[in-house]
Amino acid sequence: MSYKLDQNIDLSPRTNATYFASSVHRNRQPNKSQWVISVVQEVECFIESQINNWIEGIFSWGMISDGNNLIVLGKSVYNEELKLAKFVTKNDDGVWHGYPADFCKNFQDRPGIKILQKWRNCGHIEKHHITKIRQGKTCSL
Amino acid sequence: MQPVKISILGDFIDCQIYRGRLYLWTFDGKLKVYNWDDLINSLPNSDRDALPLKFCFLDGNYLYKSELVELFHDNDFKKILLDKFSLLSNKEYELSEKQADKFLFGEQDTPSKIIPTDTELYSNTLYYITEQGLFSTSAHRRNKKYPVGSKPTKLWDCDLLSIKANTYPQLALSGGSEGLFEYNLSTEFKSSEPTQISKRHSSFANYTYWSIYNTSLIEDSYMALFSIVNNSLGDSLNNGEYKSQRKFEKEITEQKIFKTQRGQSFLSWGVDDKIYRATNNGFEIVEFKNKPNTEKGEQHFAQVQKLDLQAWKGKVIGGGTSYYGTIVECENALVVLLSDNKTKTIQGPITKWRVYPRSVNYQNHLHVIKDDRIEIYSFNQDYFLNQDEKLLGLKYKVPRNLYWKNSKIRKLYT
Numbered sequence: 380m381s382y383k384l385d386q387n388i389d390l391s392p393r394t395n396a397t398y399f400a401s402s403v404h405r406n407r408q409p410n411k412s413q414w415v416i417s418v419v420q421e422v423e424c425f426i427e428s429q430i431n432n433w434i435e436g437i438f439s440w441g442m443i444s445d446g447n448n449l450i451v452l453g454k455s456v457y458n459e460e461l462k463l464a465k466f467v468t469k470n471d472d473g474v475w476h477g478y479p480a481d482f483c484k485n486f487q488d489r490p491g492i493k494i495l496q497k498w499r500n501c502g503h504i505e506k507h508h509i510t511k512i513r514q515g516k517t518c519s520l
Numbered sequence: 521m522q523p524v525k526i527s528i529l530g531d532f533i534d535c536q537i538y539r540g541r542l543y544l545w546t547f548d549g550k551l552k553v554y555n556w557d558d559l560i561n562s563l564p565n566s567d568r569d570a571l572p573l574k575f576c577f578l579d580g581n582y583l584y585k586s587e588l589v590e591l592f593h594d595n596d597f598k599k600i601l602l603d604k605f606s607l608l609s610n611k612e613y614e615l616s617e618k619q620a621d622k623f624l625f626g627e628q629d630t631p632s633k634i635i636p637t638d639t640e641l642y643s644n645t646l647y648y649i650t651e652q653g654l655f656s657t658s659a660h661r662r663n664k665k666y667p668v669g670s671k672p673t674k675l676w677d678c679d680l681l682s683i684k685a686n687t688y689p690q691l692a693l694s695g696g697s698e699g700l701f702e703y704n705l706s707t708e709f710k711s712s713e714p715t716q717i718s719k720r721h722s723s724f725a726n727y728t729y730w731s732i733y734n735t736s737l738i739e740d741s742y743m744a745l746f747s748i749v750n751n752s753l754g755d756s757l758n759n760g761e762y763k764s765q766r767k768f769e770k771e772i773t774e775q776k777i778f779k780t781q782r783g784q785s786f787l788s789w790g791v792d793d794k795i796y797r798a799t800n801n802g803f804e805i806v807e808f809k810n811k812p813n814t815e816k817g818e819q820h821f822a823q824v825q826k827l828d829l830q831a832w833k834g835k836v837i838g839g840g841t842s843y844y845g846t847i848v849e850c851e852n853a854l855v856v857l858l859s860d861n862k863t864k865t866i867q868g869p870i871t872k873w874r875v876y877p878r879s880v881n882y883q884n885h886l887h888v889i890k891d892d893r894i895e896i897y898s899f900n901q902d903y904f905l906n907q908d909e910k911l912l913g914l915k916y917k918v919p920r921n922l923y924w925k926n927s928k929i930r931k932l933y934t
Binding site: 492496505511515516 | 737871
């Protein structure tokens, strides 16, 4: 399966949402975080965030685990490795797009405590990751 | 001298200790408040342990008394006390959550029903932050069903990273990329909204007397230097009284404080009379003078002193200081650089840690929350050291009178 960039992707029946894989997070724009995973992985990450209800209002949060650890999803504008993804929808049109989230540098890239609690309860992260993410501190996820 | 340690098992995420009560926030959103004095008094299994346990965990200020300093010059007397602390440090004090619950004062849902990102207790008020902003509610209540108020007041809606209260009634607020702010807690001059001190990035902050040392994990750290300006009321009816105003002077970068060039950025932090920086090669210390005697050529910052020790591995992500030493937070460990120049490493992962330098009774505590417990350490070597000569840890001074009502000096904040 493959997906095209900059086009709406219908994800039914797996989810009601439509996804837009934006090229601005793949074309080395200096002020945008960049995905290092494939578009297919990006979309799968989004679908997982929806199915697992890692949703806070118009935001959805994602990660990819290899069974033991979280994998690197992307690079920050400072070329640092990122392991969390943030997905956003606007105006209830059901279309989402996403990017690798830099919780150390950007307050808007920090998931809320409810999402972090779910992740810990699922075993994806540990408790000490939660306090570090909430306070913008580096941690090895 | 090894510290004395008490462990309480449980799934905790934050802690505070204040006026005889231990506050523990649980991961599932409860706030448990314990009668700390009763818990400690239940521990000794012999009379000989009771007194040192009290010094360790209930009255950390006692052994700083100037009358006792003279006694400590007597080596025999000093040895008796050292032996007592040493005996305690070899004992294991571990309570299950069920055992600790025998000393519960009360338990409730955490206010706002959201686990706080950071907390502070000051003047019987709990201040805390969540993603929704800054809140306050009453604490140290007599109500066992609600030891803290269950209807908090929202003070501000900024998404903050950390908060820190000062001995003087101020609260420093670190807003990440939003900058550094301050909230005046004085009942007389309480501000409706926090004041912005700087737009530069703030991860956490600490007070250095009236000034604020701002630490950033991604940009340069700096000191926001304040001074106290005395203004005469200019009125004969005031009998010589005067107003003191706390006035912002300037920002001083860590490059200027540590005399380095831009681009050499390591984590630095400051508390009261000391500013510390942890580098790849060691540890640097600058003594801060709140009121330098400029006529004698004194400056705010003394010469940098360096310690060739690097007891930590990995990136430094936090720091703090109390009287017994300085704490360096790494990703997977806490390294305590003690005032007697020894080192204590506490292996992680560390969920949260706290020191209480503002406290009168608990300034020798270090609280460390791990995945399945809280470890409460008491460090007791500092009582036997010359406070003017030590490099690591705050210099102990007799607590000033904090009762403003009796003071003839009224303080205004600009």
